[in-house]
Amino acid sequence: MxxxxxxxxxxxxxxxxxxxxxxxxxxxxxxxxxxxxxxxxxxxxxxxxxGERPLEAERAALSRLLSREGSLAALSATLAAALRDGRLAGDPEAYVLLLEETRSRLAESNPRALEEG
CATH class of the missing domain: 4.10.860 (DNA Excision Repair, Uvrb; Chain A)
Known part of the structure; x- marks a missing residue:
């Protein structure tokens, strides 16, 4: 302790x-x-x-969405490629993941922005 x-x-x-x-x-x-x-x-x-909770939650969510395992960096790169080439266009799960990640990042970087929206 x-x-x-x-x-x-x-x-x-x-x-x-x-x-x-x-x-x-x-x-x-x-x-x-x-x-x-x-x-x-x-x-x-x-x-x-x-702590590491938000990073692990993001890694797990990406893993589910992309149906693969990997590091957060590797899964993020795969997501970016899939978004760029349109593989996830209109995918409601991808939308929810991106929205949740934005909220999670705002909770750490600028929590007042969440109160305003």
Whole structure:
């Protein structure tokens, strides 16, 4: 067992301090850069908390859709090729997979975008 605070908690606290205490003292480009750093810390925190689950879920979904096994990178490349050449045109399962993957990625990178839609 790791000591507390853990990595995600440290990132959350660093982000809080940056946003609440440092950003208000900055202006212009420095303020923008600090906010970008705060957003990156939030993304890293969410990725750390999620662990490998989203990647394994994506690999499993691709494997089902494509009826083959492989690494996430290999299955993603196969999906891209199938989309480019039209093999999955109009395929409702492919559509659902792409939509779910977009939502999953947004949950880590920009969760507020999901609230707006």
């Amino acid at each position: 790791r000591d507390r605070p853990g990595g995600a908690e440290l990132l959350a606290e660093a982000r809080r301090l940056l946003r609440e205490e440092l950003v208000p003292t900055l202006a212009g480009a420095q303020r923008y850069q600090a906010l970008m750093i705060a957003n990156a810390l939030g993304m890293a925190e969410r990725e750390l908390l999620a």
